[in-house]
Amino acid sequence: MQRRKFLTTAAVGAAATTIAAPAIAQTMPEVKWRLASSFPKSLDTIYGGAEVMAKRVAEATDGKFQIRVFAGGEIVPGLQVLDAVQNGTVECGHTVSYYYIGKDATFGFDAALPFGLNARQQNAWLYHGGGLKLIHEFMKTYNVITFPGGNTGTQMGGWFRKEIKTVNDLKGLKYRIGGYAGKVMSKLGVVPQQIAGGDIYPALEKGTIDAAEWVGPYDDEKLGFNKVAPYYYYPGWWEGGPNVSFMVNLDQWAKLPKAYQAVLTAACAEANIDMLAKYDVYNPLALKKLIASGTKLRPFSKDIMVACYKAAQETYAEESAKNPTFKKMFDSWTAFQADQHAWFRVAEAGFDSFMLHGIPKK
Numbered sequence: 001m002q003r004r005k006f007l008t009t010a011a012v013g014a015a016a017t018t019i020a021a022p023a024i025a026q027t028m029p030e031v032k033w034r035l036a037s038s039f040p041k042s043l044d045t046i047y048g049g050a051e052v053m054a055k056r057v058a059e060a061t062d063g064k065f066q067i068r069v070f071a072g073g074e075i076v077p078g079l080q081v082l083d084a085v086q087n088g089t090v091e092c093g094h095t096v097s098y099y100y101i102g103k104d105a106t107f108g109f110d111a112a113l114p115f116g117l118n119a120r121q122q123n124a125w126l127y128h129g130g131g132l133k134l135i136h137e138f139m140k141t142y143n144v145i146t147f148p149g150g151n152t153g154t155q156m157g158g159w160f161r162k163e164i165k166t167v168n169d170l171k172g173l174k175y176r177i178g179g180y181a182g183k184v185m186s187k188l189g190v191v192p193q194q195i196a197g198g199d200i201y202p203a204l205e206k207g208t209i210d211a212a213e214w215v216g217p218y219d220d221e222k223l224g225f226n227k228v229a230p231y232y233y234y235p236g237w238w239e240g241g242p243n244v245s246f247m248v249n250l251d252q253w254a255k256l257p258k259a260y261q262a263v264l265t266a267a268c269a270e271a272n273i274d275m276l277a278k279y280d281v282y283n284p285l286a287l288k289k290l291i292a293s294g295t296k297l298r299p300f301s302k303d304i305m306v307a308c309y310k311a312a313q314e315t316y317a318e319e320s321a322k323n324p325t326f327k328k329m330f331d332s333w334t335a336f337q338a339d340q341h342a343w344f345r346v347a348e349a350g351f352d353s354f355m356l357h358g359i360p361k362k
Contacts (some may be wrong), residue, residue: 002310028257033067033091038078038099040198043219045278049150049244050094065260067092080195082247086143090253094149096339097245098179099194103142105319106326108180109333110135110146112242114312116333119151119241119276121340126243129336134329143250147268150244150275153283155236156220157300158213159204159229164300167307176200176311177213180315181238187311197223204228217278217286232295237308244275 026031039047047069054067070090072078082100097110101257109131117125125131126148139146158177164170171189175182182192193209203209205228212229213236214220217339226232246268253261291297300308 019209028061028064028221028259031065031256033065033252034075035067035069036072036075036081036084036090036093037069038072038081038093038095040073040078042222043197043284045219045275046150046152046215047071047094048278049275050246052274053094053149053246053264053267053271056270056287057263060263061260065263069094072196072198077200079194082142082144085247085249088249088251093247095145095245095247096178096233096242098242101180101183104138104325105180105323106138106329109329110139110243110245111179112239113179113316113333114181114184114238115240115309117241117337117340119153121337121344122151122241122243123148123272125333125336129334131336134332138251138325138329139247144247145239145250145253146245146247147265148243149246149268150272151279152215152239152242152244153276153279154206154241155239156213156216157233157236158211159220159225160211160231160233161207161229162210163231163298164211164233164304165212166301167304170249170304173211174209175215176209177204177238179238184238184308184312184315187314188307201225201228217290218279218282218285221286221290226290226293226295230294230296231298232290233298233300235300237300237305244272246271276278 022145035050037047037050041047050067054069057065057067072081075090076084078095079099081095082097082103085093093263097107098112100107115124115154126135132148136145158175162169164173168186170185172191173189174191174193175185176193176195177185178189180196182190182194186192193203195203195209195212197214200209200212200214201223204212204225212225214223214225220226220232247262256264287297316330320330
């Protein structure tokens with residue numbers, strides 16, 4: 001009798017669970033968003049970051065929360081993603097915040113600034129060094145909230161039609177260069193050009209510009225820059241660890257159930273890690289191919305690096321003097337960088353230096 005009662009009770013319990021599960025699922029709304037990317041579909045790394053995020057959101061919500069990704073130019077031009085998210089044309093975007101320094105130089109901190117943080121340090125500042133709190137306070141004035149959504153690692157200096165040996169060689173150079181670096185290099189006579197990724201190749205091919213930087217070997221090879229400019233310079237001192245951001249319209253964010261907010265936040269973090277890992281795998285292989293095909297790899301001279309560093313510090317001082325929001329973030333950022341340098345030069349730099357330069361030759 002007791003066995004029969006137990007089986008009956010268990011069966012009823014199982015049935016209740018079976019009935020309850022769909023009922024619980026039905027309480028979560030169906031949400032369909034559009035995401036405007038700044039990047040072309042051909043770049044499976046940086047454009048692909050949004051696809052990684054959207055796929056994880058859909059999987060984690062059993063398809064209830066879906067985000068459709070649109071490449072740069074499909075809804076809005078690649079450099080107008082912030083505006084589209086801010087005014088509600090789309091619910092969210094995937095972009096690099098330094099594209100919008102024309103509105104306020106403070107946007108640069110959400111991405112990268114010249115001679116700034118590397119990828120690990122940028123993530124540390126954002127997630128645990130107070131950076132994201134400051135960024136959110138600033139972004140709120142533009143009706144958006146941002147989440148780290150990828151990193152390329154230190155970028156290359158770009159493709160040049162001719163060799164750049166001295167600081168004087170920079171004068172009059174029409175250079176596609178993104179973000180705050182354009183302001184810095186203009187002090188040295190460069191004529192900076194802000195051009196979206198998909199439009200760089202034709203400008204370089206036609207001679208509208210003399211040089212162009214984008215990301216690094218893997219993406220640059222895909223875009224074909226090596227076919228129209230033979231000299232490939234490094235490092236991209238203006239992007240030691242550039243953060244790519246997911247931007248979400250604040251009104252749309254507030255409408256999301258808390259569970260969906262948590263899923264979206266976690267999916268953005270996954271995309272952030274995934275992108276850097278891909279670049280670290282693909283860039284070395286692509287660089288080998290480029291060199292084998294005739295690309296001429298060149299370092300920026302020490303004189304050029306020092307001149308650019310000094311120009312960057314002058315630019316920061318000028319901006320801080322007139323922009324209190326920039327200064328507030330700059331003070332946090334530079335203090336954090338100083339602590340990071342003190343630590344990295346102890347163990348990290350020692351280990352890297354030996355592994356890269358000190359291993360005895362066989």
